[in-house]
Amino acid sequence: MEPPMTSHNGGVAELKFRDPARARSLADALTRVVGDIDRSPVSIMHVCGSHEQAIARFGLRATLPRSLNVIMGPGCPVCITDVPEVDEGVVLARQGVRIATYGDMLKVPGTSLSLADAQAEGAKIDVVYSVAHAIELAKQIDEPLVFFATGFETTAVATAAAILRNPPPNFYVLSAHKYIPPVMEIVAEMPDTRVEGFLAAGHAATITGWGVFEPFVARHRLPVVVAGFEPLDILAGLVRLAELIRDGRPAVENMFPRCVTKDGNLRAQEQLWRVFRPIGGRWRGIAHVPNGNLRLRDEFSHLDARKRFDIDLHTLWDFAPAALAQECICGDIMAGIKSPHDCALFGKACVPHSPVGACMVSSEGTCKIWYQYGGHPDLGSVGRTLSGPSEGISDRGYCAR
C-alpha cells in the first residue's frame, strides 16, 4: 500500500501537493476568478512567515495574476519579536547565563546587539531545533539554562508541553511567544488597509481551530481562508479566497481539512492556556497588540527567567542604537502598508549581513525574502528564447536512492 501522499514513484518530489500540473491548473483558475472581480488590484494578506517563505521558495508570485496583490502581514515571529525582548535575551547572555534559542533568533538585532553578537563576545548560546532538545541539554549541565521561547501559538504549545512535564530545576523560560488572531484585528482596522481578505496559517489553525476566525469575520466582514503550505495548498487557498471576494461573501473557509478542524486541537489548547496567559504587548513595528503576547502564568513563576534573573537592560545603554533604526519602516512593511522598495535603507544600508530591522534578519522577513529572491522580479521570460532548460535532461528526474 503506497503512502497516500506520494504517487507510486515515491519520494518527496512526488508529493501530491507539489504536483506542478495541478498547480498550473489552479494558477489558471486563480487568474480566471481574479479576472472576474471588477477591481484592480485586489489585495489580500497572509499572516504567516511560512506562507511567504513557501510563496518565495516555489516562485509562486511569478504565476499569480498581476492584479492580485498578496501582501505579507505581521506573520514572521522573528520579525515581530520586539527589541526589548531580544535585549532581554542579549543581556542575560552577556551576564553569563547560558541561553538556548531557535536558530532563527540568533542574528536578530535588539537595540544594538543580537544573540550572535553576544556569542562572538563569548556568551554561551546553544541553537536548538526543539524545546525538548533544550530540556535534554539542561539535564546534562549544572548551570541554569534559559530557553528563549519565541514563535507563535503553534510553537508556544511545544513550550507549554515541556513546562508541564517536570523540567529539570535549572531550566528557565524567557517567553517572547506571540498570539496571531489579535493582530489581524489591528491590521483590519488600520486606516490605510485595502486588504479584502486574509489567508490564515494552516498550522496555527491546526491548534486553534478555524472557528476562532468567525468573530473576526462577523466584525470586519472580510473573508478568511485557512490554507496549508504546499504549493497546491497555497494556490487552492488563494482561489477560494478570490472566489469569496468576488462573490462578496465574508465567511471562514477551511482549505486545509486534512489538518484543521473547527475546534482545533483541544488537548494542545488546554496545555497552552494552562501555562500561558495573553497580555497586551508590543510587536516590533506595530506597537501595542492587545492579547498579542504570551507570558507564563504565576503558577510557573519558578521557571520564569524574568523572575529568576535580574535583567538589567541599562547595561545595553552604552551601545548607542543605530541612528539608522529611526529610518527603519519594518513596522509599515509588516502591516502590509509599505513594501521593501518603499524603504530608503533596503538593499543599501540594510542588507542581510548587516540588517537594520528585523524584517531583514529573519528567513521569513519580507525584506530578507525580497532581497534574496529579488523582490518580485519578472522572471517569467528569462531564457524563453532558448529551448527550455529541460532539453537534454535525463528522463530520470529525481534520483531515488
Added chain:
Amino acid sequence: MATVLDERITLRYGAGGQAMRALIRDVLTDGLVREEESGAIGLAAMDDGAALRIGNQWLVVTTDSHVIQPAFFPGGDIGRLAVSGAVNDLAVMGATDVLALTCAVIIEEGFARDDLVRIQRSIRQACDESGAAILTGDTKVMGKGELDGIVLNTTGIALTDRVVPDAGLRVGDVVIVTGTIADHGMAVMARRHGLALDADLKSDVAPINSLIRVALDSAPGAVVAMKDPTRGGVASALHEMAEKSRVGIVVDEQAVPVADTVRAAAELLGIDPLHVANEGKALLGVRPEAVDAVLMALRMHPRGRDAVTIGRCVGERIGSVVLDTGFGRRLVTEPDGELLPRIC
C-alpha cells in the same frame, strides 16, 4: 556589493559566500595582485587554483586548509577530505593528473594517536584512488585548547595542456552536475548539531579527477567551465561562474538530483540543498552540441552515474541564477554565513 565592514572577522567570512569573497578581494589579496601573462590564472581570478605557464603546458597549483568538525563523519573523515579537496580543485581546473601533494598537519595536544592513524589511512586510500602522491609535509603540535583537534593543509600541483576556468560560460551553454547534491553538508550538519536525525546520510567526499578526465576527453574543448561546489553549495558556485562569465544561468529545480533522505533532512531543518556543501561533485559548463557525449561519458564512470543537466546560460540577468521551480520562478539565493537549522 558586499565589502568588509566589520572590525572583527566573524564565522560568516569563512562560509564560502559573498562575505568571504569580499574579504579575499578587499583585505587578503590587497596589494598582492600582479599582472599575469595572457591566459595565466593568478590571484585576481580567485579561481579554485592558480595556473602558470611552464613551457607549452600549464602548472596548476591549489592549496586548502581543512578544519572540519567533527573530524570523523559518516562517509569519510578529515584525511579523505584533505586529499579529495586538493585533487578536485586541480581537476576542476582541467588538471586531472596530479604531480604531487603536500600535507601539513597541526595537531592539538591530547589528540588520540589511533585517530591520527585512522586519518592517515584515509589519506593513503584517497591517494591511491586519485593516483596522487604526497611528497612532503609539515608537522606541528599546539597546546590543548589552542586548536580544535586537528587541522590539515594540502597543496596540490599538476600539469595540464588546457586550463578550464570558472569563467568560460557563454550564452547557450549547458550546466551539468556530476551527481546528487548536498550529501556532504547534510551528513556533517546532522552529526554536528546533534540533531538526532537517524538517517542514512553519508558524505560524498571522494577524489573525482578520473571522472573529470573522462568528461574532458569525451568532447575536447567543449567543457568550457568547471567548478566544485564546496562551501556555499551549488548556489555559490553557480553565482561565481555566472558573475565571472558574465552570463545569467537558469536552473531547472526539478532536474537537480537530490537523494530522498538528503532532501527530507534538508526540509526538516529548513535548509536549501542548493546551499549545502559537496565534496565529490563538479559543475561543468558544456557547449550544447557536446552535452550528450559528456553525459554519456560521465554516466559510464562509477562516480558519475547520476550526472544530469540542470541548467542553461542566458544573456539576461547577468550574474544571477534564476530557479525554475516547476511552480514559478525565483532567484537562487546564496547562503549568508554558517547554515543554521531553522524552525520557521
Added chain:
Amino acid sequence: MCLGVPGKVVSVDGSIAVVDFWGVRKQICLDVVDQPVAPGDYILNHVGYAIRRIPAEEIGATLALYEELLRHPPEEDDLMAADVRSEIDGAADDQP
C-alpha cells in the same frame, strides 16, 4: 506555522514516536497531539512535536476539494476547462 512536514510513524514508546520523513527518522513528542497515534499513521510535526494526526482518507478529500475548484469554469472557457479536466484525469491516473 512552519516546517510542518508530514511524517509516518514507525514506532511508539509512551509519549515518544519514531517518525520517518522519507528515510530520515526523528524522535517526535506526542504530548500535544489530540488523537492516539499508532505505527503507520501520518503526523504533522512542528518543532519536534506532533500537532496533528493526519488521517489517510483526508488527503484524498483535500485533493478532491482542490479539484472541485477546477469544475466551476464559466461557460465561455469550455476549451480551457476541457484542458484542465484532462490534466486532472491524467494526474489522477497515478493515484495508488
